[in-house]
Amino acid sequence: MNEKIEKIKQHAQDLRAEIELHNYRYYSLDNPTIADAEYDKRLRELQQIEQDYPQLITADSPTQRVGAAPLKAFSQIVHRIPMLSLSNAFEDAEVAAFDRRVCEGLSVDSVEYAVEPKFDGLAVSLCYEDGVFKTGATRGDGYTGEDITLNLRTIKSIPLSLPVENPPSLLEVRGEVLMLKADFLNLNQRQLAKGEKEFANPRNAAAGSLRQLDPGITATRRLTFFAYGVGEYQDSHMPLDKHSHVMAYLTLLHFPVAKECNVVRGFQELLAYYQTIEMRRESLPYDIDGVVYKVNSLKQQVQLGFVSRAPRFALAHKFPAQEAVTQLLGIDVQVGRTGALTPVARLKPVFVGGVTVTNATLHNADEIKRKDVHIGDTVIVRRAGDVIPEIVSVVLEKRSADTQIFTMPEHCPVCGAKAVQHADEAVSRCTGGLFCAAQRKQAILHFASRRAMDIEGLGDKLVEQVVDQAIVRTPADLYKLGLSALANLERMAEKSASNILRAIEKSKHTTLSRFIYALGIRNVGEATAKELAAHLGSLDRLIEAGSERLQCIPDIGPVVAQSIADFFAEAHNREVIEQLRACGVRWDEHEGISTLVVGMQPLHGKTFVLTGALPTMSREEAKEKIEALGGKVSNSVSKKTDYVVVGTDPGSKYDKALSLGISVLDETGLLELLK
Structure with missing residues (x-):
């Protein structure tokens, strides 16, 4: 064997070892450390090598079997008929080639296909004897799976007995166990409430729930089953002509089947179905990662047969990768309209979910700590539809010694005001609400709102213009506006500008409670503003009152009191208030002070x-x-x-x-x- 073949042989061996490791992490541990796209890339590379050099194929190659060995914690069940995987397609040309091979193999011009979504869950086999559910198993290595019968019995969408008078003596139903998106969100909320680790995605949540040694734990997690076919059967009622008829029969037996299943003919209709499901993907109640095409005629399926790893009559057409591996170059901090500080990852550009991604959200400091994210790490990034990309996890085995631990800044990166994190919140917030550039539009809109200063006509579009053109920087600048500045704005005639100025002038005479509410202090709503005005009677008293003094007022707890104290501790906030007063904003001091003696x-x-x-x-x-x-x-x-x-x-x-x-x-x- 020459030197070139030796190198290719060694590379194939390395690929097999790496793929097997990832199989174990994905199928057995439910803790993948590589994105699906990266796994598929390695598997396809190995397949190509074995196709070009058949002499290098080995019996234990991952191209010759499915998944990984079952966990030793469970007993094993040998599948009566192997649960083989499907070949994958990623490009339209690959689908065209599949359709061409099928037509040539059957010596026909066109073929009818049964089409369905490709679930992103855990494949299982359910065995019924005389109409009663007896055993259930995972796919395992395709030939032997894990016995999870007791856990499967807890899934309410799986019938424990078949609703027919003369049930089949043997029926093996195959399908996918998954967790609906809504149930996944509810589960993670419960995990957070208990202080326990969140699940990364619905697929991991479903797999982890199904592999619990205690069925009682599985029962507390809402799982769903969808049927997609049958294995071995002894059933006189089983349709023997078409796969679509088999699926209709399973629905009569009360097995859930995806509503999106359909029947099409030819290559163009296959692509049309793919595009339709891809557009609907985000609105579906469950996660999918592609669609599946199956020759609909069962007779034609038998004619086409199998290759070593997959049937020739079926194909999985996968969506563009929604996860990818890249490097975290740095972490920036963005300030939202309400002052929330959000860490954002700067990434080495990577193509994921159909677009090039350069940034991803890290949510908050707790999330960074939970995922153990360091600057310089190799990370897995996920993007789903229009959702902001996020970092799923860190590939720890690729962490180098020069990565850096990130800490949230103590001051707002936009205005320099103090950043605080209250006990009831996961995010830090800028306390410079009246002058922070990042919060200008929100602060001014709130200040002018009906229940605050009630400046009629000052809506979103106008505020956007005066802020974007740097005419207004703080609420105090509203009272410095002139007719010419407003009249020159887009869609703003002189009459409209005059009406706005009159509304601004009218708003100068207000009440203390309205003014306090207009300041937009975190956690201070209308009712709290009225309490503060009534009990303190003076803005100066409010500014000077510390957190402890404020907590003496009914219904003012430590969180609200600290928010107020932090707001007035910022010198720039106090400066804007003085400017508002200098512009003529006024109210009757000591309003409501009599509430200190409510009986009066x-x-x-x-x-x-x-x-x-x-x-x-x-x-x-x-x-x-x-x-x-x-x-x-x-x-x-x-x-x-x-x-x-x-x-x-x-x-x-x-x-x-x-x-x-x-x-x-x-x-x-x-x-x-x-x-």
């Missing part, structure tokens, strides 16, 4: 319901006036209601008030009561 509030304990349109003030204004004097405003009328305030077109609330004998007030009566 004239409307304390009184419940009001507002209905209909009031003549001179909005219902929101009426609500604020009532609450400022200790009253409560409810949305529904009951026996506990003290007053119903009625405007024009009052509706059923007015009728109910009359039927219950509740005092009814118009706007004039309300104003008299408020005096």
Whole structure:
């Protein structure tokens, strides 16, 4: 044997050893360390070598069998008929070649195919004797699988007995066990709540759940089964003509079958089905990684037969890889519209899921720690549809000594404000809400919203323009706007600009609670803002109050108190507030201070319901006036209601008030009561 053949032989041996290692990790340990695309690339390379040099084929080559040996923790079941794998296609030309080979092998011009999604789960065999489920096994190495009968019995979509009067004496149903996307999300939420490790994807979750030695654990995890064929059978009712008819028969026996199964004819219809399923992929309730084509005629399947590893009559047409291996070059930190700091991985460009990926989310510091991600690591990246790419795991065996541990910054990378992480959150947040450039649009939109400063007409499109053109940098800049600056904006005439300026001017006279809410302090909503205004009565008192003092106010806990303290600790936030005051934004100081002695509030304990349109003030204004004097405003009328305030077109609330004998007030009566 010459030197060239020796090198090729050694390379083939190396490939076999590597593929077998990955088979063990994927099928037996449920912990793959290589992306599917990389595995397929190695297997195809070995297949090509063995095709070019048949003398190098060995009996133990992974091209000659399927998967890996069963786990020793389970007893074994020998499959009556081997559970062979399918040949894969990745390009349209490979599908065309498959169709051509099938037609030539059958001496026909065109062939009818049964087509179905290719599930991304765990292949199993279910054996029924006299209509009763007796044993179930994994695929294993294709010839011998793991006995997981007790675990399979916990899956509610698998019938324990067949619903027919004369059941078959023997029926082996083959299919896939998987976890639906919604069930996978629920499982990981439960794992997080218990402080346990999350699963990387639904396939790993299903495989791990199915291989539990304790069936009680499997029973707590919602798994689903879909049938895709039969093995050995002794059944007089079994259709013997077409695969599609076999699948219809299985549905009559109460086996779940994918709704997306269909029948097509010829190469072009195969591709059309592939494209249809690929477009629907993200909306399907389960994960798939391609589609499967099978010659529909069972007689023609027998004619075509098998190669050593796969049937000649079937093909798996796989989608573009959604996972790939690349290098993590660095980690940047992005600041979101609400101040959340998100670490983003900078990657060596890699083609995955149909696009070139250069960045991937790392979610938060806890996620980086859980996955043990270092800068410089070799990582597996996943992309699914339009979902932001993410790092799935690190290939630890490729970690070098010069990788670097990453730590989240203590200050915002955009504005330099302090970054804090509260106990109830997984993310760090920038505290520079009023001046941070990354948060400008969100901060200004919130500041101008109806329940805050109520600047009518200042919506998303306008805020986007004034921020993008650097006309407005902080909420205080709104009160410095001139007519020409606004009128020159796109879709903004002079009249519209004048209306905006009038609304801005009107907003200057507000209430302390509205102003506090408008600042956009983390965890401070309308109700909290009212409590703060009522108990402190002064913005200066609020700014000076520390976390401990704030916690003395009812309903203000340590998390909210710390958010407020962190916000006012930033000098730039206080500077923007002073600019707002200098521009004329004002309110009645000490508003609601009487709530320190709630018994002195004239409307304390009184419940009001507002209905209909009031003549001179909005219902929101009426609500604020009532609450400022200790009253409560409810949305529904009951026996506990003290007053119903009625405007024009009052509706059923007015009728109910009359039927219950509740005092009814118009706007004039309300104003008299408020005096």
